[in-house]
Amino acid sequence: MASLMEELFTALEGEKEIYEQLIPISEKKTGVLIRGELKELEEVTQEEQRLIEKASALGRKREDVIANIGVVLNKDAATLDLSTLAELMGKQPEEKERLVQLHDSLKGIMKRLVEINEKNKNLIENSLEMIEFNMNFIQSTRMSPGVNNYDRNATSKYSAGYSPGAFDAKQ
Numbered sequence: 001m002a003s004l005m006e007e008l009f010t011a012l013e014g015e016k017e018i019y020e021q022l023i024p025i026s027e028k029k030t031g032v033l034i035r036g037e038l039k040e041l042e043e044v045t046q047e048e049q050r051l052i053e054k055a056s057a058l059g060r061k062r063e064d065v066i067a068n069i070g071v072v073l074n075k076d077a078a079t080l081d082l083s084t085l086a087e088l089m090g091k092q093p094e095e096k097e098r099l100v101q102l103h104d105s106l107k108g109i110m111k112r113l114v115e116i117n118e119k120n121k122n123l124i125e126n127s128l129e130m131i132e133f134n135m136n137f138i139q140s141t142r143m144s145p146g147v148n149n150y151d152r153n154a155t156s157k158y159s160a161g162y163s164p165g166a167f168d169a170k171q
Contacts, residue, residue, distance in 0.1 A: 012082075
């Protein structure tokens, strides 16, 4: 059981470290989105994706270790989370405290990441709305007759796009 707990701590500390690295990257992404720098956005997103892949691998390892702990404790792995594990560690106060600290730390980091990602999501949605507005505007200008011949009284000199002389010939 002790080796399983060490594996769990290793996985959790690795996840914590990666998520801590993601915070400044996500904040940088916010600035990049505001400035609209597509090349830098691509670079930041690639770096972010690389870290997320590492975190996913550690997450799978953590789930496997928790499943093994469930087998040892004769508990259903689906019901075992970090809080439940901490409660089960009553006779091992040092491991319990370490687990509680890691859990609380991860919760705080994840909360911060969710806030930043929500802000980034809103920025992306606003950008998409602006792009859609611009595309609709461009489309509508292509479909309009394009007559901008106004006199001083703000009335059109020619009606419906016809210029004088278009039908000059007497019949």
